[in-house]
Amino acid sequence: MKQFLTAVLVAVALVIGIPAANAISEAEIKKDIEEFQNYFLKRFPGVTLADYADGVNALPQYAERRANWELLMEFPPYETEMDKAAEQWAKPFANGKTFDDCNLAAGNVYPVYDAATDDLRTLVGDINVCLKANGEKTIKNVKVGKMARLVAHYRAQFNGQPMAVDYSQAGAQKWYEKGRQIYWAKRGQLNFSCANCHVQNAGNKIRGDVLSAGLGHTTGFPVYRTKWAVAGKPWGTIHRRYAGCNKQVRAKPFKAQGAEYKALELYEAVMNTGVPLKVPSQRQ
Numbered sequence: 557m558k559q560f561l562t563a564v565l566v567a568v569a570l571v572i573g574i575p576a577a578n579a580i581s582e583a584e585i586k587k588d589i590e591e592f593q594n595y596f597l598k599r600f601p602g603v604t605l606a607d608y609a610d611g612v613n614a615l616p617q618y619a620e621r622r623a624n625w626e627l628l629m630e631f632p633p634y635e636t637e638m639d640k641a642a643e644q645w646a647k648p649f650a651n652g653k654t655f656d657d658c659n660l661a662a663g664n665v666y667p668v669y670d671a672a673t674d675d676l677r678t679l680v681g682d683i684n685v686c687l688k689a690n691g692e693k694t695i696k697n698v699k700v701g702k703m704a705r706l707v708a709h710y711r712a713q714f715n716g717q718p719m720a721v722d723y724s725q726a727g728a729q730k731w732y733e734k735g736r737q738i739y740w741a742k743r744g745q746l747n748f749s750c751a752n753c754h755v756q757n758a759g760n761k762i763r764g765d766v767l768s769a770g771l772g773h774t775t776g777f778p779v780y781r782t783k784w785a786v787a788g789k790p791w792g793t794i795h796r797r798y799a800g801c802n803k804q805v806r807a808k809p810f811k812a813q814g815a816e817y818k819a820l821e822l823y824e825a826v827m828n829t830g831v832p833l834k835v836p837s838q839r840q
């Protein structure tokens with residue numbers, strides 16, 4: 557890790573500019589998307605935009621292990637879990653309503669900016685809002701288990717649809733900037749930014765893992781992960797993953813569903829504009 561760190565610090569060449577201080581425009585965000593996506597499309601020729609939905613499995617550096625993953629996908633380990641998700645989704649509330657009556661955004665469009673509250677709505681947040689509005693108990697653990705299952709069930713109906721998060725409002729653009737700042741800022745004892753690993757070092761190895769490209773992040777979430785399954789909690793939302801990555805660089809994770817991770821989710825989702833949704837996904 558030390559060696560890797562030194563190599564990164566020496567080799568870091570910022571391909572994409574560090575965020576500017578003034579408010580960002582819609583046109584500038586479009587340019588960010590183009591630069592971000594073109595960087596990967598050039599770096600990994602032959603890997604299409606849609607391929608990035610498969611995370612690290614899409615990269616040529618992962619080719620050796622990809623065969624294993626494909627084999628696993630013949631009988632995906634999450635199948636019975638998805639049946640359970642469907643049951644939990646369909647189970648009526650005490651008032652007779654179900655999750656189908658919730659006021660959720662349709663399509664591959666989360667997080668959604670809400671101008672009235674100047675807040676970002678995530679699917680996780682909206683599910684809890686709906687439970688509360690119907691007099692049900694909210695789900696406390698928003699990173700694993702039932703919540704992740706419900707999110708997977710809802711999102712899966714939009715599989716194949718390209719990511720299309722709306723960042724046209726000034727308020728959304730502010731959230732975007734916050735997310736971008738978090739993505740590119742170095743943090744933790746190891747002083748790594750998200751971009752250090754998932755942009756500059758995408759495809760390179762770290763402690764035996766190949767690093768995925770930032771392009772494609774969020775499109776497979778929630779994921780069902782072998783490593784998490786061993787510990788009895790196979791599902792993880794995107795905020796669970798963020799916390800894991802923060803811990804890897806010995807930074808204190810932010811709170812799941814807090815402002816930082818919501819902003820980060822928005823930034824990553826915007827960078828993935830056009831990448832098709834593929835939920836759930838299996839990961840190592």
Ligand code: HEC
Nearest residue numbers: 611612748749750753765766767768773774797801805839
């Ligand atoms: C020290 C390197 C490192 C840093 C820094 C890091 N990650 Fe990761 N990240 C990993 C590794 C290793 C994995 C697992 C292999 C993979 O999918 O890249 C991973 C996986 C992920 C995934 C899962 C991708 C998928 O499709 O399964 C996401 C999303 C992610 N990271 C986002 C982030 C974000 C956002 C940050 C900054 C807060 C960050 N990472 C910082 C190493 C890092």
